[in-house]
Amino acid sequence: MPKELLEQNADGLPLYRMVKQRILDSLAVGEWVSSQTLPSQSELCRRYNVSIGTLRKAVDELVQERILLRKAGLGTFIAPHESGPMLFHFFNIVGRDGEKRMPVSRLQSFSLSRAPAKIAERLHLKPGAPVYRIENVRMIDNEPALHDTLYVDCERFPGMAREDFENREGTIYSFYLARYGVNIIRTVESIAATACPAAVAKRLVIANQAPVLEMTRVALTYHDVPIEYRISYMSTLKHVYVNDQGKSRR
Amino acid sequence: MPKELLEQNADGLPLYRMVKQRILDSLAVGEWVSSQTLPSQSELCRRYNVSIGTLRKAVDELVQERILLRKAGLGTFIAPHESGPMLFHFFNIVGRDGEKRMPVSRLQSFSLSRAPAKIAERLHLKPGAPVYRIENVRMIDNEPALHDTLYVDCERFPGMAREDFENREGTIYSFYLARYGVNIIRTVESIAATACPAAVAKRLVIANQAPVLEMTRVALTYHDVPIEYRISYMSTLKHVYVNDQGKSRR
């Protein structure tokens, strides 16, 4: 493991922030993707030539942001999209009773397409760039609850096939990570109310023109690089979208 | 300042968590509301008989949760609802262009009422308990954008009057804090799509039955005690609701 010397106070940044950036850089290039495990704290201390307190402060922030996960006695890991709070970190739909349930997604279509101007802009692509366009219906309690259409850059996911999606284990984001080393760590959603388009209403088995939520989401990886654009429609007869602001992250 | 001894490892809780709880308890009883300023770190160290590192770790978490605010050279403060990121911490509406603008609220009605069963339950009150019921229209760029109805326990806000609301400075939550020492630190919202009720549509100047967002919110103070119930309707023709998950809190 090479030692990376950090000059003190470059840009006036505190040392622990510089360490944090170095760790993010390593994560971004996929340095620890295969093992999902980071070197031990003491090893990272030697690598960056900082004390344990400083190293821990850097990692503390990454744990807070749900990018890393620490387990006493085991080590420090890339936070998995499976299991635990992470499962619902990017999924805010609950039953009207308040109960959380994981949806099962059912692929509707998978096609090679070209990015419309607006979507290309959100994905930092050129208009007309080749993208995969994927339609899903998500079932909750064996009933259709959500319809979503998502777009990803073909170059970022070379050779992706319909079967990859259908046969994947776990969530879409864990699939991106396991198969392509692309880790989604942030999403930005806009929510509006609209009359349900006919094609979607049919798949959701609701009345045409019924009021539904229209959610557009951009999913980002390290350094806020956009990876996926998604537009979802959801009937709120049986479920609602929840947002908990100020919840303590523990 | 009395010294509060903390037994080590009561309940197996780490020391800094116990310190954090003590600080939260002091906040909850309004110990520092008048000054908005906490004692200095060194003074708090003496008070709880812990080292500076432990004290800072406790306060770190409260800062992270946007309950406290530290300013180098000045001190540690109760996070104000005015100014800075806090202004939009509990307000997720932006223009379709993505621009954030603060709304101006216009009081529609102020009345003494009795809590319906569902609302009483959310506020931990008995059904029929006396509540203030307040209707607002919020204007953005001089156009009606939101309609909301809110309910608060009369006992918690004794002697509240219509004029208090209309003549307040700043947000509703800063009013609760300044006038009654009640600090809102968390909100939980449920969002659904619905056809706009006629009475609301009239005030928002939109078509009757138009699809709108229906947002129900419970606002909580320390220890997750519910303070306010609110139901809002919003047209999404010009604005949308945004939710940024995983945004770094800095």
Add this chain to the structure above:
DNA sequence: AAGTGGTCTAGACCACCAT
């Protein structure tokens, strides 16, 4: 037993803000 992360301490030094 050896390695991992988690806690707690004591102190030095710095940058910022008031007076």
Add this chain to the structure above:
DNA sequence: TGGTGGTCTAGACCACTTA
């Protein structure tokens, strides 16, 4: 000048996990 918070260090000790 003196008080405030912010950073960084070095080391002791603990609890947890695996072998």
